[in-house]
Amino acid sequence: MKDPGTGHARHRLDDVIHAPVRFSIVAALASVDQAEFAVVRDAVEITDSALSKQVATLESAGYVAVSKGYVGRRPRTWLALTKQGRLALDRHLAALREIAGGPLE
Amino acid sequence: MPHHDLPDVDSAHRALDEASTRSLDSSHDRWVHGLACAGFGVLIGANVGVLRLARGTEYYSWISLGSLALLVALAFWESRATRTWPRRARRTGWFGLGGSVLLAAIGHGILNTVYREDPGPLPVLVLASAVVASPLLVAGHLVARGGRR
Numbered sequence: 001m002k003d004p005g006t007g008h009a010r011h012r013l014d015d016v017i018h019a020p021v022r023f024s025i026v027a028a029l030a031s032v033d034q035a036e037f038a039v040v041r042d043a044v045e046i047t048d049s050a051l052s053k054q055v056a057t058l059e060s061a062g063y064v065a066v067s068k069g070y071v072g073r074r075p076r077t078w079l080a081l082t083k084q085g086r087l088a089l090d091r092h093l094a095a096l097r098e099i100a101g102g103p104l105e
Numbered sequence: 106m107p108h109h110d111l112p113d114v115d116s117a118h119r120a121l122d123e124a125s126t127r128s129l130d131s132s133h134d135r136w137v138h139g140l141a142c143a144g145f146g147v148l149i150g151a152n153v154g155v156l157r158l159a160r161g162t163e164y165y166s167w168i169s170l171g172s173l174a175l176l177v178a179l180a181f182w183e184s185r186a187t188r189t190w191p192r193r194a195r196r197t198g199w200f201g202l203g204g205s206v207l208l209a210a211i212g213h214g215i216l217n218t219v220y221r222e223d224p225g226p227l228p229v230l231v232l233a234s235a236v237v238a239s240p241l242l243v244a245g246h247l248v249a250r251g252g253r254r
Contacts, residue, residue, distance in 0.1 A: 010112070023120060024127055031128035034190040043129055071184050093124060100117035 009098035016061045017092045021046060022054050026063065026089050029081040034067075037077040055079060063088055130251070134187040138194045139249025141183035142201055146241025148172055148179070149205045153212050153237050154230035157220075194248045201244025208237045 017026050024044045029035060041051045058064035063085030067078045081089070112120060152172050159165045212233045216225055224230065 013112075024123060027124040027127045028129050030124070031130045031192065032189045033192055033195055035129045036188040039129055039188045043127060072181075089124075093121065096112065096117045096120050096124075099112055100114055100121060 009095040012091060012095035012098075014088045014092040016057065016063060017088055019054075021050070022058060023092075025051070025054055025058065025079075026081060026085060029064065029079060030086065030089055034078050034080040037079060040079055058085070061085075061088075129189050130191055131187075131189055132251075134189045135191050135194070135251050136249050137183060137186045138191065138198065139245040139247075141179055141245070142198050142248055143242050143245030144179045145176065145202065146205055146238040146245065148175055149209055149241065150234040150236075150238025152234075153209055153216075154234040157216060157224040157230060160224060191248065191251060197244045197247050198241075201241040204240025204244075205237055208240065212237050 017023050021044065025040060028040055028043045037048075037051065037055075041048060044051065046054075055064055055066060059066055063082055065080045065082050067080070069076055069078065152168075155168055155172075156165065159168050216229075216233060219225070220229075
């Protein structure tokens with residue numbers, strides 16, 4: 001693998017986050033500590049099954065943590081970006097900014 | 106490297122726009138978490154004064170149980186009324202709770218030492234309650250106001 005600190009910025013893009021839907025999920029989760037599954041689903045505008053599939057990929061990469069619980073009798077699934085996920089997103093955004101031609105924010 | 110579509114300048118801009126606009130941060134949830142934080146502070150703070158006033162009376166147990174029930178109800182309402190935890194809200198809340206619980210322990214200790222026989226003057230109890238509540242009130246304000254991403 002190439003040294004991530006050198007070469008063209010595209011080499012520093014994160015393969016897991018780069019997929020558009022997963023990028024939307026991670027970008028949305030970056031704005032909060034934790035969010036309900038349904039909130040993320042509505043924000044990203046995908047189906048439950050599509051979100052489950054993408055979250056499983058992000059979870060296996062260690063970028064998203066999934067926790068389940070109850071509020072009253074209602075089961076709820078919570079999604080959170082892990083520290084590793086936040087770092088990966090920051091690196092990915094930095095690479096995108098470089099490709100876009102400088103700091104944007 | 107198996108990148109999907111390597112972005113050109115325009116798609117990188119679009120992705121960055123997407124990242125900055127796709128926010129789940131909700132002012133409603135911030136407000137609820139902040140209010141709950143402040144509510145915990147008021148309950149814990151009020152307990153310090155009220156329990157001293159009720160010491161030795163038949164109301165002591167009822168007030169203790171009542172405040173516990175209110176704390177549980179407040180926590181339940183908070184979890185029912187919100188669907189997200191804003192950035193750093195949970196950590197801020199825990200810091201506030203830690204501060205209030207610590208001040209409550211110190212306050213009880215001081216009041217028990219200074220006023221052994223009686224509950225103490227009302228202004229002192231009110232002041233002690235306000236001091237105990239203050240970390241959670243500040244935490245509630247910070248959570249409701251929000252901060253940097």
